[in-house]
Amino acid sequence: MLTAVVMVGALVPALGLAAFGRPVDRLIGLELASASTIVAMLLFIRASGESYELIVPLVLVALSVVGTLVFTRLVGRPRRGS
Amino acid sequence: MAHDIALALSGLGVGVTVLSCVGAVLMRSSVFDRMHFVTPVTSVACPLVAIGLCVEEGWGLTAALLLFIAGLLFVVGPVLEAAMGRLVGQIEEKIPPSSPE
Numbered sequence: 018m019l020t021a022v023v024m025v026g027a028l029v030p031a032l033g034l035a036a037f038g039r040p041v042d043r044l045i046g047l048e049l050a051s052a053s054t055i056v057a058m059l060l061f062i063r064a065s066g067e068s069y070e071l072i073v074p075l076v077l078v079a080l081s082v083v084g085t086l087v088f089t090r091l092v093g094r095p096r097r098g099s
Numbered sequence: 100m101a102h103d104i105a106l107a108l109s110g111l112g113v114g115v116t117v118l119s120c121v122g123a124v125l126m127r128s129s130v131f132d133r134m135h136f137v138t139p140v141t142s143v144a145c146p147l148v149a150i151g152l153c154v155e156e157g158w159g160l161t162a163a164l165l166l167f168i169a170g171l172l173f174v175v176g177p178v179l180e181a182a183m184g185r186l187v188g189q190i191e192e193k194i195p196p197s198s199p200e
Contacts, residue, residue: 034120089182
């Protein structure tokens, strides 16, 4: 449980990176926050003992991959009119 | 004994994650340098934590799902890094916008 709480502490700098700065830096922060959340979820689910909840980090892996790839396309796209 | 090994592996994984998150925030020189702080989380920390939890849990369906999640993140991590690298290269005009199409 202690490791899970420490993981939540690790999420703070990642979320800070995702909230401020240039779009590319924020995308890196989002990717970092997603990966850290998955690790934190594994620890929390082990602490809670409800193993059926492992479906949540499994779905989060899939969604974070698709989301990051979509954002890389959108951020890299030239702005309309430029 | 198994509990100690599980605790050590999980603690190591959490330590790697914390250091990566703090390092990514402190790294201000280049986006390329900052980008590399994601890989330790996907390729080292998550497998370490999953293996630690498997040692604690014992082998079974839960352990298989834990390893599958860690394996999936291990595989897709470099793919996302490659996509990020391509994006940064496009923004800094080091590669053409249409690359690699």
